[in-house]
Amino acid sequence: MNLGIRAILYSARKWKKTLLVFCLLLAITTLVLSGLAIADAQEEQAEEVRGTTGASFTVERDISTGGWNGNYSTQEFMSEDMIQQIAAVDGIAGYDATLITLPRIFNDKGEELVHENYSFYNYGSYNSQYHELFLSGRFELVEGTHITDDMTNSIIISRELAEWNGLKVGDTLTGVYYPQNNTPEVDMEIVGIFDVVADKGDQVNMYDDASYYAYSSYVFCSMDAAEGLIKGWGEDGEGISEAYYYVTDAAQLENVIREVQSISSINWNNYKITANDEVYQNISSALSDTGTLITTLIIVITAVSMVLIILILTMSIRSRKRETGILLAVGIAKPAVILQYVLETLLIAVVAFPLAYLSSKQVAGTLGTLFGKAAENIIVTPEHFMLVAIVGGILLVAAVLVSSISTMRLKPKQILAQME
Template sequence: MNLGIRAILYSARKWKKTLLVFCLLLAITTLVLSGLAIADAQEEQAEEVRGTTGASFTVERNLSTGGWASGNGGSYSTQEFITEEMLQEIGSVDGIAGYDAAVVSMPYYYTQSGESIVTEDVNNSFYTYGSLNSEYNELFVSGRFELVEGTHITEDMPNGLILSRDRAEKNGLKLGDKVSGINNPYADDPEVEMELVGIFDVLADKDDEATMYDAATLWDYTDYAFCSYNAMKEMAVNYEDGSKLQEAHFFVEDAAQLDNVIAEVQNISSINWDNFIITANDEVYQNISSALSDTGTLITTLIVVITAVSMVLIILILSMSIRSRKRETGILLAVGIAKPAVILQYVLETLLIAVVAFPLAYLSSKQVAGTLGTLFGKAAENVIVTPEHFMLVAIVGGILLVAAVLVSSISTMRLKPKQILSQME
């Protein structure tokens, strides 16, 4: 009888024992696979947390390297401005989630029937950002404003307008209404038609004097507005530099990658970086990064502990099952079967179980995290067992099993058949 048949017959006839070992292997492999999946999920989740910290960098004109000229409004810099091509080029760098650049002006707005849209102030001008992607405007990013209706202004929206809820209600405006804007109605400025696409709520306290260090403080927050950059350009057509961009903000997907992204941006050769300054802003991330990486380290440690313990368990179980077969080993040796053949039979039996247990563990581990998650009402969408995990576990597990069988049969194999049989219980 060859050893392959012997191994199969043993497994089949001792099916209860086989089943137990099988269950153990299945459980432990499932544990390790779930552990690996959880470690990956944690990584992803931490990345998501880092993504919410709003890490960004600002590109602005470097006034110190540009020339200066003077006009009737005082001296001004002749440094080159940020162009839209530049924005697109930087925005297409990997890892950038979005960007915004805006020019500020104080235009007046009129309803379709020609009535002026009134502000809190006597002066009906609105502090308006001509914005490319208003979603990434500082006021929205910092949570001072919140878009409550409609959509944000995006680059491909040529004439959108966002007003505060107060102004919209007081002037009887609703989403989709046509509004026309004029930069300065007392000059020869063109009238530009826009559509009200969004309405925001003010969450911050504008009366707080901490915010009063710049020009914008002369306007109430409800008198702020956002319009498409394109519309702003049309309104400001009479002002040479009025619609040129001074600075732009780029937001990255992963705060931990901010430095790398900036380095990549600085490699863009078509931009003369002597003329621009890049400043990184990731204060929130810096604040939480140590606590966040602690969480990561803890989970990784947990998984390492689980894996190590699993290995120990497998070795213990196999050695126990081999050791209880001393008598059988003795008989096999006594009937003249070579020691290597006996060991090989044991190895084969173990592998037979593993071949079934490992793929099943792959399937069960896919279920286990999800089931346990929903059982306790916690989402586990990120916990995904990948084929790579399975490959890793199958290869390492296989080697470990063979090694464990070999190690635990050493003590038995060292003895002569006679000694073994006389030692039997």
């Protein structure tokens, strides 16, 4: 009788054992397919995080390598050319720079604005959305627009400052660096209002002038306006002291920084670079931990399932010693007998695998929600099925071979003698 027919007849005759193996394969394959779909969704989320979270780095004067002139460091400031050279490096999506001034600000009636400090802590800005305070999430623009490099006399203020002084987007303010010294007056239009997301009682926590100012006293003005405020004053401590660069792919931050440091026209002994990727690192670490957990679960499920299948097949083959001995005694080779066992198992898999593919499409979404994934983002693909079918088939063949070792190492007479 053809071994294929024998395999089919045996599977039908031993339907309880066939059903047991079928249910086991169906459950295992469904879980593994679901796990692969969740793992892919996890990877897609990680890719999305890299693009949406991004990261930044700060280039600033290194005052430790410069001298001092009274209270001011003589370290060179950043030039416009230097800022633009760095901004041109591949991978940098945007930039901002800082020209710090401490102006007094007045409304259109000439009245000084109500605020918490003697003066304002003003950041001259090219593109305020890329300023470290906004990139870090401490500040969030809630009205109007950010300052861009094509604006000349624009200013962004805090919501608190706007509420205290009855200000809104579109109003005009006048900034004066030192009124008592008749420094130039600069008229600025309010183009945006930001909210302080960080703890109101948590100041900048830096050992510089900014630490003495409440967040509500921070303002951002266009770079042209900031330069207009100090025109004719010329203090040694005034100039562009730092710049912020936004990198779209946070995973490439280190590579971008290395390329920036390779710009030979910049004396890097006078400047230092600080990476700002805490948000990305925290999120990616959590995603990595979840990805590791999913992979571990897939491996554990597969390993435990293989042990169970081997045990079931071993018990089945041992219960068939008489049949095996007779087949060997009538001249059927051991490889042919083993092949029959393989066919019996694969016949069950041929039915179980496609059904598992269909069931996993329903189960994967439910399981994915346990890992914080949206069900619609968990998709079991044909590629997942092909991978599981091929690897699963190989593992099943290996399981049959392992299960047959104890019986097939005996000779036909020994097998039949054990059955007497």
